[in-house]
Amino acid sequence: MEWPLSLLGAALVAFMLREVFHTLWHPTRHGGLSRLVMTTLWRLSGHLSGRRRAAGLSGPLGMVCVVSIWALAIAVGWALVYWPHMPEAFTYSTGLEPSAHAGPVDALYVSLVTLTTLGLGDIAPATGWLRILAPLEALVGFALLSATVTWTLGLYPALARRRTLALRLSHLRRTHATTEALDSDAGVAVLAGVATELCVVSIDFLQYPESYYFYDADDRASLAEQIGYAAELAQRAAxxxxxxVGLAADALDAALDDLAIILDERFLHTGAGRRDVLDAYAAEHSIKAGARR
Structure with missing residues (x-):
C-alpha cells in the first residue's frame, strides 16, 4: 500500500497545482474548482434573505474558500506521500516515540509544518528522496502564499476600474446628454473615453473572472446598473x-459588443444578442433586481 498512497497524494498535489495555474497564471481561463466555488456561493446568495449583504460577501468569501481548499488539498496530498513511509523514513526528536507518531494525523502535521515553512524539526524526513521532496513542498507553500497575495492585489484594482466606469456613466446619465451635445469635439472625447474604459473592463473580466462575482452595493458604482446608458450614448451619437463622433460611436458600439460576448461566453451562457446579454447581466447584479428577489 505504500506506493499507491504516495501516487494518490502526488496526483492530488498535481491536480491542485493545475487549478492554481489556471486560476492565477492563465489569463484566458480559470480553474474548474475556483469557478465551481465562486458560482455556487453566488447562486446561494441569491436565495438567502438579506440578499444584498449575502451577495456582498460572496466574492470575498469565495476567494477565501478557494485559497483554503488549495492549501488544505495540497497539504493532504503531501501527507499521503509521507504517511506510508512513517516512521522508518523519518527521524524523531528526543522524547517522541516513532511508533506512536506514525499515523495520518502525524503525516498531515509534517505536511502542514513543511507547507507553511515553519520547519519545527521534531519530525523530519531521513530518506534521500523525501529529504528532497520536503523542501519542494515548502517552495510550493511559499509560491502559493505569494500568488494569493498577487491575486488579491490584482483583483481589487480591477474592481476599482469597473466601479469607476460605472460612476462615470452615472455622472453622464445625470447630465442628460443629447445628440446635439454629443455632436462636438467634447462628445468625441467622452465617447472615446467610455469605449476605452469598457475595453479595460472586458480584459479585467478575462484576466480576473472572479471579479464577476463581486457585488456592487451602490447603484451609481454598479456597472450592471449603468451599462445600459453606454448603449444609449452609442445610439444617440450615431x-x-x-x-x-460617428467614429467614436462605432468604437463604443464595438466595445459593448465585445463586453457582451465575454460576459455571455464566460458567465451567462444565454446565446442571445448583445441587448439580451446586457439585460441578463443587469438582472443578475442589479440592486433593484436584487431587492425584488
Missing amino acids: KARHPD
Whole structure:
C-alpha cells in the first residue's frame, strides 16, 4: 500500500497545482474548482434573505474558500506521500516515540509544518528522496502564499476600474446628454473615453473572472446598473453629423459588443444578442433586481 498512497497524494498535489495555474497564471481561463466555488456561493446568495449583504460577501468569501481548499488539498496530498513511509523514513526528536507518531494525523502535521515553512524539526524526513521532496513542498507553500497575495492585489484594482466606469456613466446619465451635445469635439472625447474604459473592463473580466462575482452595493458604482446608458450614448451619437463622433460611436458600439460576448461566453451562457446579454447581466447584479428577489 505504500506506493499507491504516495501516487494518490502526488496526483492530488498535481491536480491542485493545475487549478492554481489556471486560476492565477492563465489569463484566458480559470480553474474548474475556483469557478465551481465562486458560482455556487453566488447562486446561494441569491436565495438567502438579506440578499444584498449575502451577495456582498460572496466574492470575498469565495476567494477565501478557494485559497483554503488549495492549501488544505495540497497539504493532504503531501501527507499521503509521507504517511506510508512513517516512521522508518523519518527521524524523531528526543522524547517522541516513532511508533506512536506514525499515523495520518502525524503525516498531515509534517505536511502542514513543511507547507507553511515553519520547519519545527521534531519530525523530519531521513530518506534521500523525501529529504528532497520536503523542501519542494515548502517552495510550493511559499509560491502559493505569494500568488494569493498577487491575486488579491490584482483583483481589487480591477474592481476599482469597473466601479469607476460605472460612476462615470452615472455622472453622464445625470447630465442628460443629447445628440446635439454629443455632436462636438467634447462628445468625441467622452465617447472615446467610455469605449476605452469598457475595453479595460472586458480584459479585467478575462484576466480576473472572479471579479464577476463581486457585488456592487451602490447603484451609481454598479456597472450592471449603468451599462445600459453606454448603449444609449452609442445610439444617440450615431445620429450626430460630426464625422469623428460617428467614429467614436462605432468604437463604443464595438466595445459593448465585445463586453457582451465575454460576459455571455464566460458567465451567462444565454446565446442571445448583445441587448439580451446586457439585460441578463443587469438582472443578475442589479440592486433593484436584487431587492425584488
